[in-house]
Amino acid sequence: MTSPRPDLAPDPELTRTEMKALQREIARAAVFEDDHDLGVDPAALADPLAATASGDPPIVAGVDQSFLDDDRGLSAIVAMQAGEVIERVHAVADLEIPYIPGLLSFREGGPILAALAELSVEPDLFLFDGSGRIHFRQAGIATHIGVVCDVPSVGVAKSLLCGRPRKGLENLPVGTRVPIEATERVEAPEGTVLGYAVQTRQYDSPNRHINPLYVSSGHRVGPETAADVALELASTYKLPEPIRLADGYADEAKAEYEESSAERERI
16 A cells, blocks of 8 residues: 655654644644545445445455564554455564654554555555544544545544543443544644544443543544444444454464564574
């Protein structure tokens, strides 16, 4: 997969001020509304009979990361079509800066772009384990990589980086979505809907509850569609299936890589 906007790719050599300036440029280039070729309602994404404008079922890819050590990251991508895995790829690349809240794409962008270069299929939609528009400068990792590659993308985060839910999030029924709106910490008009807290799964018990996911537009996908996608693809587990499988594949690839490295050391 090529990058139509390599000029906007995450560059760990930039200063923090330059990184933030690049994120603002990314946010200006991002499209936070539906502008994709899925050709189907999000509720049909896992339907083997659904078809895009090309006549084929849409391909949805999950992207997740693992870490070999403090200096190397492993990015894994699992592409699915009609509910079946059709391709898995991964790549290892250096992590050139430490974790800095709000600048995750500059740390993890290298391994992700390296993995995308290995992908032979062209997904209609990408789901990233991380934020999209729910970000201080509206440019989380799903937005950054989505804009660089000009692909429809959605951010699915397990914790809320910024913004404010419009109501409480404890023990929500399955299917509930609560708007996450911009606050003064976000570079957007206060009250702007950045995404949704989406309750994909819930315990059938008053004594414990599952927290929602924080779903937002990455690029070329509107917030309502992003929430629809997360709900539809999280049919059995909390995480949407493409991300859940990418998470498992990242761990599998990491174990194989470490075993191979240990074997080479013994020889």
